[in-house]
Amino acid sequence: MSAPHTPAPQDAPEGDHPPLTASEKSYLPSIVKGIGITLQRFFKPNFTVQYPEVGPYDYAAQDRAIGEVNPRHRGEHILVKDEQGREKCVACLLCMAACPALCIHIEPEPAPWDDRERRPKVFEIDMLRCIYCGYCEEACPCDAIRLTPKLYTPTTSRTERVYDKERLLENNPEAQVPQRPRK
């Protein structure tokens, strides 16, 4: 005895939905609901920030609805300072060699201090070429360069995206602490 035929989904009659109520046919509930949401967003526009004047992470979490920046996010670099406020970089060029985007440019010079031989006279990173891979941070033997959670700073020219040593030293002061031990 053969099993009863079960209609395949493609055999189902088109428009097999419960009939619309009189209220649904009038569209009035949907229109009122839509106007309510529009008015709510008009008087409390909590999904828009005036970027770049205001950062997207400057609001309380419940207001911005985009979550918080992950502390492991790889954003703009800093050059780390030691306890005496000097750059920790000893101009060994390892980060420059490790960078796959060739966006680090360093020119060493003799250091005026007794605890190291060299320091960077020029230290530049072309942020437009950087792919934020973190290899420079990994390659550095003395924790002198870090990628921080800082979001990319908007600029109006390409030259502003090339950060020099002074800018990298002051780029994100909050990321200067705590000091990490030497590898």
Ligand code: SF4
């Ligand atoms: S994050 Fe990667 S691409 Fe950017 S400077 Fe460092 S090594 Fe180069």
Ligand code: SF4
């Ligand atoms: S940042 Fe680190 S790896 Fe790069 S030159 Fe300075 S000490 Fe060397």
